[in-house]
Amino acid sequence: MNDHVNPVSSNMRSVLRPRRLALLGTVAALGVAMLAAAPGGSLFNAASFTSPALAAEANQAPAGFADLVAKVKPAVISVRVKIDQDNDKRAMFQQNRMDSDEDTPFDQFSREFGFRGPNGMQQFGKGMPQRHRQVTGEGSGFFISADGYAVTNNHVVDHAESVQVTMDDGTVYTAKVVGTDPKTDLALIKVEGKKDFPFVKFADARPRIGDWVVAVGNPFGLGGTVTAGIVSASGRDIGAGPYDDYIQIDAPINKGNSGGPAFDMNGNVIGVNTAIFSPSGGSVGIGFDIPAQTAKLVVAQLKDKGSVTRGWLGVQVQPVNADIADSLGLKEAKGAIVDNPQDGSPAAKAGIEAGDVITAVNGTAIKDSRELARTISTMAPGSSVKLDVWHKGAAKTVTLTLGELPNERQAKNDAKNGKADDKGKADEGQAQPGTPRLGLGLAPAGEVQGAGQKGLVVTQVDPEGPAAQRGIQTGDVILNVGGKAVASVGDVRSELMQAKSAGKRSVLLQVKSADATKFVAVPLG
Incomplete structure (x- = not known):
């Protein structure tokens, strides 16, 4: 049988059957009423054998x-x-x-x-x-x-x-x-x-x-x-x-x-x-x-x-999941976390930083990053907007004026053509006992050709480690850990220990990959 030909299935027949049985039930009741009308006897009303709803259904043709x-x-x-x-x-x-x-x-x-x-x-x-x-x-x-x-x-x-x-x-x-x-x-x-x-x-x-x-x-x-x-x-x-x-x-x-x-x-x-x-x-x-x-x-x-024309905030954002919410101290996994405010954008001018979470626009809660994008896009350039922001563990309100969304905006990536090598490699596993492990080998970005000058390049990934489970790959650049910029393996260890001491189950990393900058919440192993 041709796979594209879909005859009436058993499911469809099962949908039709209750309707057919309901009509047959009505006819049967009417038959009993007619038989009861013997000569010299009284004629019973069929309605006494059927519910009002069923009788109304029998008298009304199906709507088309x-x-x-x-x-x-x-x-x-x-x-x-x-x-x-x-x-x-x-x-x-x-x-x-x-x-x-x-x-x-x-x-x-x-x-x-x-x-x-x-x-x-x-x-x-x-x-x-x-x-x-x-x-x-x-x-x-x-x-x-x-x-x-x-x-x-x-x-x-x-x-x-x-x-x-x-x-x-x-x-x-x-x-x-x-x-x-x-x-x-x-x-x-x-x-x-x-x-x-x-x-x-x-x-x-x-x-x-x-x-x-x-x-x-x-x-x-x-x-x-x-x-x-x-x-x-x-x-x-x-x-x-x-x-x-x-x-x-x-x-x-x-x-x-x-x-x-x-x-x-x-x-x-x-x-x-x-x-x-x-x-x-x-x-x-x-x-x-x-x-x-x-x-x-x-x-x-x-x-x-x-x-x-659409309003333009000038931020790259992503949804807040449970791990990100936990690492930031948020009660609910809602809102849009800012990966990167673009230089000269309305958001950057208003002081919004990477790691901030936008939770509401003009007093209306934002569920996720896509809802933020849709909400801002419906506003005219030049509109004044009030944003509720979770900034470094505290809530604040920011008021800014939207710009106009450019027709084409290309994200630049400093590490686009760069390749990580083993030069200057330092394994985080060399830390003292008790330090949480991410399962990464890291090297300062300035020591890896094409990686830029900020952060640490991922030179090795333990496939069984927590970072690998969150999609971090060789060649990615870790820009900050726990909301703080990192320039050495020691910085990473320090932030991991601080997160562990604070009782957090995960730590938030800002990661620059080949196509975007994003935040990743990695469990503390």
């Missing part, structure tokens, strides 16, 4: 989605783009798509009958040089105003040289890209020339887990396809970007659904279909939507100025 679909479907569009493959644009386009590169039966079907190739893209010019070909891609979208503004995904229109939209009645229009936001994968397009397009609105409230959801879109280029399911989860981080906050749904969405809407039962858009989890390339009932609240904020800026 037809009325909802008739209301919203005209506002949903298919989006078709053309991309010039010159200068490797096609490779960039494919990289930014949410759709899997794996083939599905629809891909095989499409190629066999001369339709689209893999990923739903039509291929032209077989035999032409690879450096210059044209491809087309298809996705979905929806009108949000009568004058032709429509929302889709950034990865649908990314690098597009032309955009066409097809309405539910088959009418085709040319559209232009008003603005895009790669960080949230949203785009705003515009169809000119009409003022009476059907449109839908964003929902005001986030849906609850378990609420019904209806997705409409253009899967595999089929157009006008409706699927239904429920909201499966909320606040999903799938590693797609810095502001991940996806709504997870189980309404089937596939290649080509990108940019289409997901509706609640009132016909409001609760999210924009963006990504799927798919080992096979087809829907397995795990899809991800950009929340309506995020889309509204982004689309408003795209419409106003064609781009999105």
Whole structure:
């Protein structure tokens, strides 16, 4: 049997069976009542044999989605783009798509009958040089105003040289890209020339887990396809970007659904279909939507100025786990610990230091580093912000003015091309008995080429040691231990003993690796 073909499973049959049994029970009760109506006898009321709720269910037809679909479907569009493959644009386009590169039966079907190739893209010019070909891609979208503004995904229109939209009645229009936001994968397009397009609105409230959801879109280029399911989860981080906050749904969405809407039962858009989890390339009932609240904020800026500006704090942060909280004396593992305030940033100017934990913004508690990033990103540059900070064992409040998030910010790494050697190596195991062990060999950074001048380079790692268990690797640079800068093995030993004397179960290390600077809480062995 083809793995992609999923007949009605036993699970589905088990879901249907209770409903069927309930209806049969109602019919049986009615039969008893009819038999009791013998000539000359009294006719019993069937309601006396059934509960009021069951009787009401028997008299009411199952609710469907037809009325909802008739209301919203005209506002949903298919989006078709053309991309010039010159200068490797096609490779960039494919990289930014949410759709899997794996083939599905629809891909095989499409190629066999001369339709689209893999990923739903039509291929032209077989035999032409690879450096210059044209491809087309298809996705979905929806009108949000009568004058032709429509929302889709950034990865649908990314690098597009032309955009066409097809309405539910088959009418085709040319559209232009008003603005895009790669960080949230949203785009705003515009169809000119009409003022009476059907449109839908964003929902005001986030849906609850378990609420019904209806997705409409253009899967595999089929157009006008409706699927239904429920909201499966909320606040999903799938590693797609810095502001991940996806709504997870189980309404089937596939290649080509990108940019289409997901509706609640009132016909409001609760999210924009963006990504799927798919080992096979087809829907397995795990899809991800950009929340309506995020889309509204982004689309408003795209419409106003064609781009999105975000508040900028200027810190690299990471979540606070239980070990980090313990090493810092925090009661709860919440907030965002600052790995590195960037030079000249609003945070650095306000005195925020590496190792500080931001616990609240304008009085609202921050759960983790991702929530901090999302919160700051919704604020306008120039906004005054009050931060609650845990600084060296005490709480304090810092007020600062946000900057503007640069479009591209590359982190520099002094040790990027450096390699650790054994020069000046000192094993922490040479310490006196009773000193906690990390399982590391260390050398001053200034003695290792390419490692910079600050901290200690990890020259050896005991694979069974506590540091290895926390992911510390050869070539990493330890900048501070327990909140204090270290320049020698003796400094490390001193801080380890101090942490042990304070009764701490772990010690916090600031570690510079090949790709970032971060804090790692290592158990005191």
